[in-house]
Amino acid sequence: MFRRRHEHFVAAQANGAEVKTIEGLADGDIFHPVQEGFREKHGLQCGYCTPGMIMTAVHLLETNSNPTDDEIKHALEGNICRCTGYVNIVESVKWAAAKMGGKNVSR
Ligand code: FES
DSSP, rough: OOOHHHHHHHHHHHHTSSOOOOGGBTTTTTTHHHHHHHHTTOSSSSSSSSHHHHHHHHHHHOOOOSSHHHHHHHHHSSSOSSSSSSSHHHHHHHHHHHHTTOOOOOO
């Protein structure tokens, strides 16, 4: 019962908004730099948390193109990873920020 009400609440909030998902992030076979970063810096293990981590990191880099480690950790703190210990996730986001060179490459 709670879940159903929660879903309606989220849907109402999204009314009229653009919704981005991990499935729409790559441009065909070309990964988004944040996806590349997670691959290059081994920011995932089982992958369960990865979509949330990546989408949160994309949003962070849209609003802060050169975040500090603490800013990355703060942005990602709502996402729980039971595998990685977060070090490689932070390195993945930093790799993406450097690759993006301060540019917004959101698609
Ligand atoms: Fe397994 Fe994050 S990679 S939960």
